[in-house]
Amino acid sequence: MTKLLSLGLDGAAWHKLDRMMADGKLPNLERMVEDGTRAPLETVLPPVTCPAWRCSTSGKNPGQVGVFWWLNLDRPTGRITSPTADSFDTADVWDYLSEEGRRCAVLNVPMTYPPSELDGVMVSGFGAPFEIDLDADSITHPPELQDRLEEEYDWQVGIDDVNDPGGVEEALDLIRSRFELLLDTLEDGEFDYVHLTVFYINVLQHHFGDGPETERGWELIDEYLGKLPDDLTKVVYSDHGHSHIERTFVINKYLIDNGYLSIESQAGDEVTGGIYTALKRVGISPRTAGALARRVLPEGLYERLVQSGYPIPTFELANRVNWEESDAVALSQGPIYVNRDRLGDDYERFRDDLKAELESVSIEGESPFDSVAYAEDVYSGDHLDEAPDLLLVAADEWEVYGGVTPSVIERQATSWTSGNHPIGVLLVHGADVTAGELQTRSILDIAPTVLRYLDAPVPTDMNGESFGEPFRDGLPERRTREPIAGGAGRDAVQDEELESRLEDLGYLE
Template sequence: MVETIVLGLDGANWTLLEPWLDDGRLSNVQALREDGVWTDMESALPPVTCPNWRCYSTGKNPGKLGVYWWEAIDTDARTLTTPDSRSFKSANYWDYLNQDGQTAGIVNLPMTYPPFEVDRFMVAGGPGSEQSAYTHPSELGDQLDNGGYTLHPDNPVTSKDDRAAADALVDLIEQRLTTFRELLDENQDIDVAHCTVFYINVLQHYFWREEPTRRAWELIDEHIGKIREEYPDATLLLMSDHGCKDVDTVFYANAWLEEQGYLVTETETADLLTRVGVNKKRISKLAHRLGIHDLVTTLAPERVTQSIPEDEEGFKREQKLEKIDWDRSKAVASGQGLVYVIDDDPETTEQLIDDLKSLTGPNGKPIAREVMHREEAYDGPYVEDAPDIVFDQRPGVHTSGAIGSNPVFDDAGRWEAENVRTGLFLADGPQLESDTLDGPISITDIAPTVLDSVDCPIPTDMDGQPLDLFGGEHETCEPISVTSSADAAREGVQDRLEDLGYLE
């Protein structure tokens, strides 16, 4: 029988769902709350898909993984890299299951491409995955391809006007959960199964609680009910990587760093092109419309493409590094609360922390709830790879790391909602021996809890602790060592992250 099923709901929190729970629209989730135990869950900073889905699967904070966001800036080498599945310096809970002679089936977990060898199956997922060599075993990919399985939509949602693309995402979520249930039906003796519903958070980013998002959640609720009916004896866990909240302020961190004298850029061309509405995104859409996109991308000289901003917000990813005057700059920001101090200057770091702590937006509210040195935010052997400053952006704030002719503050832009640190957790099933949970829990508590649910030894290097759900003692084991890599991700992956609004 299937022992434990984990459903990962990207960007979900109870605050988001409460109105629909109250209206009876999510009756199956509500039934699980009444029968099981539930609480809030706190993610690692920043509260983002990468790295938090791997904080979940490893039971560790980013300081033990060496990955902190969708991009890593090396201020000494002046380079930017994007992580993939092999960038994380840790084993995952399925490695310990397999070591103990147990099986696992993992579907659509972000940051698992290229896929890992797992004793049963893995279907890679999230925005970093490609529609080739995305499964283990490889023949599973052929089976899924023949059934029409797709990792990503043909046309991404890039604005609040993309209703057709939003409808396609709802269909993709339907396909994802249906495929997961079919794989469970084919693997009835699996010990732990996991499926992440990733694209639900994309709908939340662009539409918040509007109709496409609500409809997708009603679909998710329907599948949750069917899974509970099909596997009544399984332990069922619902969890998320973070939560979500509507945006009231966009904070352009690099515009603020420039205004304060911490960052010096060479953006005259960007300013001119932005003012007249020329950027790569508009050129790309026009080229697609005219049927000459491949011709344009092939013939355009690199020196020309590098001088054109990505979109209306300016330069992003590697392109933005080329616009920095490194000799005169002291700091540069990534998105969602991360700041790199150039030359690791302690005086600059302290002054920046003080300035960020006192920074308020146009509405008089602080931009950050907390501003920390990296050593305060993380713990582990790879903390020195982290951004020097980490700030927990206030719920309602979206921080962009684009470089261009942006104001320091703006109203909600492309995104209607932004990630927040508080997500959700729920457990239900006949194996539970507790009817309460002291919360909130940490995202790092879930991996040891999954292992505990099937009596698998828990490695001693996990940050999290198993929740007191199943009773009894917890056997431990030595950590499994792994080899990681830090190669930059493929151009197509960066394009997808940018389309989704992650690399700004």
């Protein structure tokens, strides 16, 4: 019989869920909240799916695991690389539980491809190839589980675009398949620890905000919450929260305008910049304009327009940066990398000045940033030197965009209407759980709490601290152990498929 279910709801935020519960739309979640213990959950920075899920399952901050965003920047070359599961320099809770003889089922966690060997089963989540090739590396452990996924659940890793006709229905089908696999896994009763992450509810929120499309997703999730055994102990949490986007700060345009970032100009930049500005004035977003242009322009002209310049989407930025002539470059959602080799002894002064400049930015009397932080104030660990030098945290209703547009301030630079927020949700529910509320906890606290609940020793390199307040009998006495070496040491590479999928989701628009 399963002793603990860890259920990840990507992007869940209490202020959104509370509103739907108040409207009577999430009765099963409402009951779980009334019977269980809830808390706000603070995530890592930037607050994003990668690396937040793997930070939650390892109990370590990005400076320890060595992955900071969906993409990493190689400073010596300015090359952007794509992490895989093996890029994370860490072991996870399932590795430690497996060593203790505890059977684990790890289902759909982003950035777990290729799957690791463990005492149990693993199904890789987002980051795995969308096209499942039975002759290539399997997305599952053991490999033969992949056949069952396709035959019984019509399993898909992801979909191309929720904005396409039928995209919302496809996203709902993905959510459905995840929960059907979960219910069957729980019914098998052979696993001590089961973790499922539901990723595509986050995608619906990004593109449709609080609209009916997203509500349908949450109502479907609530339906499945009602099918979970009441006596099963559940730790339900999100990797980050969500907040409505009103305006966008285009950080790389700011860096260009201030002489810190050099971009290769191409023929047609002024023309496409003018087209972009005209479309913006009539309320057409860049993504919608791009889709229209792709349909109506003569063959080849659209491609030439995209190649020619503005707007430069995030995925194209690496091909346009003159890194040897640049002092800094940024990625979406906050990371700023400084060219230490170019600046040499002037690095510290430049970083201090840039931080102060960004802190002084004021738009209509308000800052677009909640904070501008040094890397060492956000991260710790062996990979601190690889971290972005500065980190922007967007203020409420702002988004930090890593592409380039003609203006530093945009109303909507991407197709997103709702963006990531540092505060997510935590809910503990089950027969051995008391009703109540906790003060804000850290997402790094999940892993040590899981280990202690299952009476397994906690490795000494975990940042997080376990919490026992929700459990009537507390947690077993804390035992410690030496860490397991994690990750295969494989360097990140440029993964064109992953980057294409991230573009479809809006991360690299």
